[in-house]
Amino acid sequence: MDDKARDRLIVALDVDTVEAARALVTTLGDAVSFYKIGMELAYGGGLALAQELKDAGKRVFIDLKLHDIGATVERATRQIARMGMDFLTIHAYPQTMAAARAGAGDLKLLAVTVMTSYDDADLQEAGFAFGVADLVARRAAQAKAAGVDGLILSPLELSAIRPLVGPQMLLVTPGVRPAGADAGDQKRVMTPAQAIAASANHIVVGRPITRAADPRRAAEAIVAEIHGL
Numbered sequence: 001m002d003d004k005a006r007d008r009l010i011v012a013l014d015v016d017t018v019e020a021a022r023a024l025v026t027t028l029g030d031a032v033s034f035y036k037i038g039m040e041l042a043y044g045g046g047l048a049l050a051q052e053l054k055d056a057g058k059r060v061f062i063d064l065k066l067h068d069i070g071a072t073v074e075r076a077t078r079q080i081a082r083m084g085m086d087f088l089t090i091h092a093y094p095q096t097m098a099a100a101r102a103g104a105g106d107l108k109l110l111a112v113t114v115m116t117s118y119d120d121a122d123l124q125e126a127g128f129a130f131g132v133a134d135l136v137a138r139r140a141a142q143a144k145a146a147g148v149d150g151l152i153l154s155p156l157e158l159s160a161i162r163p164l165v166g167p168q169m170l171l172v173t174p175g176v177r178p179a180g181a182d183a184g185d186q187k188r189v190m191t192p193a194q195a196i197a198a199s200a201n202h203i204v205v206g207r208p209i210t211r212a213a214d215p216r217r218a219a220e221a222i223v224a225e226i227h228g229l
Helices: 003-007 018-031 039-055 070-082 094-104 120-125 132-146 155-165 192-197 215-227
Strands: 009-012 034-038 059-066 087-091 108-112 150-152 170-173 202-205
Touching (some): 003 009, 003 215, 018 039, 018 215, 034 039, 059 070, 070 087, 070 094, 087 094, 094 132, 120 132, 132 155, 155 192, 192 202, 192 215, 202 215
Parallel strands (some): 087 108, 108 150, 150 170
């Protein structure tokens, strides 16, 4: 299978133990080259696993969605950069992005625009005076100005945001579900082929692979779908 297509799939290791994550990685084998470690696993020993994955030749995305005072964000980002990780998420607030940029070195930063579990009603409840599309566009422009490498956004915003940020910015999208799969807690979703066709550089897929009866086969089917575009 095409290595480039495989590299565009990021599998989310959203499990609660390192042992479960290792078992998944073993099952997936060379079908997957890129993994995401989020907060659940990171707080259960996942950062050590991240180093194991890097040592095994995998790419690793640390999904901690940093947002704190500037000095703290800068130092935390520098720690992840020292580990040699590939991607790190931060929230797309201007101060947070500037601080992370100061600590990132060669680490690629991905700014979270609006969580894919949110819709317009959720933003209104949180006190925002505008909807998802407007907030994503505003934060995308601020991320580009801050020199951030990429964005986390839903696949539904891809076609509108790509012209605003240009071809060089990485667009990485969760909220991707194969046709017929349960959307779960995601509210703004597309299939893998739709997301890639809409200009996503990478798609993040968790449960449709990790909870599949045959995870390797599920991953290979998504890579084949990407390769076929």
